[in-house]
Amino acid sequence: MVWIVEEHEQVYCNERGITVSRQVVRLPNGDVIPDYFQIALPDFVTIVAVTDQRDVLVIRQYKHGVGRVALTLPGGGIERGEEPLAAAERELLEETGYASEAWTPLSHFVVSGNQHIATSHMFFADNCRQVAEANSGDLEEMEIVHMGREEAVEKTCAGAFPIISHTTALSLAVLRKLI
Amino acid sequence: MVWIVEEHEQVYCNERGITVSRQVVRLPNGDVIPDYFQIALPDFVTIVAVTDQRDVLVIRQYKHGVGRVALTLPGGGIERGEEPLAAAERELLEETGYASEAWTPLSHFVVSGNQHIATSHMFFADNCRQVAEANSGDLEEMEIVHMGREEAVEKTCAGAFPIISHTTALSLAVLRKLI
Numbered sequence: 001m002v003w004i005v006e007e008h009e010q011v012y013c014n015e016r017g018i019t020v021s022r023q024v025v026r027l028p029n030g031d032v033i034p035d036y037f038q039i040a041l042p043d044f045v046t047i048v049a050v051t052d053q054r055d056v057l058v059i060r061q062y063k064h065g066v067g068r069v070a071l072t073l074p075g076g077g078i079e080r081g082e083e084p085l086a087a088a089e090r091e092l093l094e095e096t097g098y099a100s101e102a103w104t105p106l107s108h109f110v111v112s113g114n115q116h117i118a119t120s121h122m123f124f125a126d127n128c129r130q131v132a133e134a135n136s137g138d139l140e141e142m143e144i145v146h147m148g149r150e151e152a153v154e155k156t157c158a159g160a161f162p163i164i165s166h167t168t169a170l171s172l173a174v175l176r177k178l179i
Numbered sequence: 180m181v182w183i184v185e186e187h188e189q190v191y192c193n194e195r196g197i198t199v200s201r202q203v204v205r206l207p208n209g210d211v212i213p214d215y216f217q218i219a220l221p222d223f224v225t226i227v228a229v230t231d232q233r234d235v236l237v238i239r240q241y242k243h244g245v246g247r248v249a250l251t252l253p254g255g256g257i258e259r260g261e262e263p264l265a266a267a268e269r270e271l272l273e274e275t276g277y278a279s280e281a282w283t284p285l286s287h288f289v290v291s292g293n294q295h296i297a298t299s300h301m302f303f304a305d306n307c308r309q310v311a312e313a314n315s316g317d318l319e320e321m322e323i324v325h326m327g328r329e330e331a332v333e334k335t336c337a338g339a340f341p342i343i344s345h346t347t348a349l350s351l352a353v354l355r356k357l358i
Contacts, residue, residue, distance in 0.1 A: 001241045001248050001320070012191040012199060016216055018294070020191060020199065025243065027318060036243065037195055039218065041294065062180045064204065064215065065295035069180050072292060107338030109346060111290060113251060115197070115220065116244035120343055139206060141180070157354050159286030164299055164347055167288060171350030175336050 017042045039115040045088040046075040046165045048173040049125040055146035073166045084121035097134040100125035106172045122169040218294040224267040225254040225344045227352040228304040234325035252345045263300035276313040279304035285351045301348040
C-alpha cells in the first residue's frame, strides 16, 4: 500500500530550516507521479501547562502567521538533537518562567497528510510553578494570562485559539480530563 | 502591536500551488527583521461526517505525509473561488459518496502561527446518507470505515488519527457534543 519514493530532489531551502523537495513516487497500481512535493520545517512542541492554582498558562501575543494578537500556548521549535520533552521544558521555562515536574505526553501529529511539513509534539505539564522570569528571546511581546479551567474549555470549543496545534493540545487535555 | 510588512518577495513557487515568500517586517519596537518567511498552500477543509446510523465516516488510506496507512477524515483542498462549505460538500461526496443537509461549521485555524501555511476549515455534517458511489479521483486507495461513536472518541483521545487537522475536528465535535 505504501508509495515508493524513486527520486527525491531538494528544490528550495533557506537559512530558517525551510525546505521544499520534489519527489518522484510510484503508487501501488504502478502509476508514477513525477512531482509530488514535500515541505519540511523544524518539528515543534506545544504545551498545555496548568499552575498549582489550576489555571492554564496562556500567552496573548501578536502572531505573524495569524496576522493579529492571539491567544496561544507556550511552545516552539525543537532544536537540532533535542528530545521533544526537553524542548517542551525549555520552551515553557523561556516563555513563561514556569517549570513542572509532572509531564505527560499528549500525542504527536503530522501537520500535513500530503506534504508532511513537520511533526507537532504535544505535552501536558501539571502543577507548574514559577521558578524564573520569562525570557523567551522571541520576537513577539508576550502577556502571560492565567486562565481558569472553565474559560479555557469554553474558549477552546469556540475556536478562540487560532493556531491549530494549540486547539488540538487543549482539546486533548480536556477530553482526557487533565484540565 | 502588529508587525508591518515592508517588503514581500516570492522566492519559490511551483505548479502545485506551493509558494514561499520572504518578508521584511518591522516590529513594534522598531526592529527590522530582513528575512521572515511565509509559506502558502491551498486552504483546505476537514469534515466530521456522521451517518443516519450515528457512525462517523472514517477513511483508511495511505497518506504520503504520514508515510503509512492511516485513519483519516474526508477533506481536501479548496479550489480557486470556492467557498469552504461548498468544498466540504464536494469533498465529502467525492470521497465517500455521502451527502448531508445539516452542516455546522466547527471552526477554522491557521496551520502555523509563524509561517501561516494555510487556513484549515472544519465542518460537522450530520445525518449523512449515501447518494452516490465514492469517486474521489485522488491518488490514494480509500477504504471507508463506519466507526461507532465510542470507538471514534477513544481513537481521537489516543492520537490514532495522525493528521493534526483530523484530530482537531474530531475533538471539537466531541467537546461540542455533536458526536
